[in-house]
Amino acid sequence: KEGISKMRNMQTQHRFSLHQAILQTQNRLRLLLPLADLLMRLYIGKLFFWSGLTKLRDWEMTVSLFTDEYHVPLLSPEVAAYAATGAELVLPVLLVLGLFKQLAALGLLAVNIIAVVAYYSMLQDIPAALQDHIEWGLMLMLIACSPANLFQVDHYWGRRKTKHLL
Numbered sequence: 001k002e003g004i005s006k007m008r009n010m011q012t013q014h015r016f017s018l019h020q021a022i023l024q025t026q027n028r029l030r031l032l033l034p035l036a037d038l039l040m041r042l043y044i045g046k047l048f049f050w051s052g053l054t055k056l057r058d059w060e061m062t063v064s065l066f067t068d069e070y071h072v073p074l075l076s077p078e079v080a081a082y083a084a085t086g087a088e089l090v091l092p093v094l095l096v097l098g099l100f101k102q103l104a105a106l107g108l109l110a111v112n113i114i115a116v117v118a119y120y121s122m123l124q125d126i127p128a129a130l131q132d133h134i135e136w137g138l139m140l141m142l143i144a145c146s147p148a149n150l151f152q153v154d155h156y157w158g159r160r161k162t163k164h165l166l
Contacts, residue, residue: 034149040139041101041152045092047136048108052088055081070118080118087111095143098152105144112137 055062063081066072072080087107094104116123116133123130148155 033146034151037143037146037149038098038151040143041095041098044108044136044139044143045096047092048088048095048111049092052085052092055085055088069122070115072114072118084111084114098148098154099157101148101152101154102144105140109137109140109144112140 059081062085063078066077066081066084070077070080072084075083088111091104091107091111094100095108112133116130123133
């Protein structure tokens with residue numbers, strides 16, 4: 001009976017120490033979340049901002065693409081071109097700064113979804129391009145769901161507003 005009791009005690013201690021090790025690892029990894037969030041915002045921000053600059057560089061081609069290739073529902077081609085270009089130039093800047101981060105991420109997610117819907121006939125023939133849009137969408141959802149952190153303006157603005165409320 002003593003041997004069984006000692007063995008159960010050792011198993012309990014082992015489980016407890018394993019559980020502590022897992023919790024410590026999770027806490028350490030949690031420290032990387034702000035950095036991961038920043039890196040995703042920089043990556044996604046660069047992609048969308050460059051896309052907006054490309055549209056701006058050759059406006060006639062952009063309007064032509066929105067007229068002939070991209071079929072954005074409910075908007076005229078010219079309005080869709082202005083909206084997409086404006087969103088791709090403004091929202092990435094907000095996203096990278098972490099200013100209205102969730103709103104910027106959700107706005108870019110909407111742009112991404114509309115691009116897939118409007119251009120799906122071409123994207124279905126290019127699986128890698130469709131995969132890119134899926135991955136960008138997933139990253140934008142993660143960014144939108146992550147709380148404010150040290151590497152964004154919203155974190156400091158939120159703290160300042162909280163201090164004024166107290």
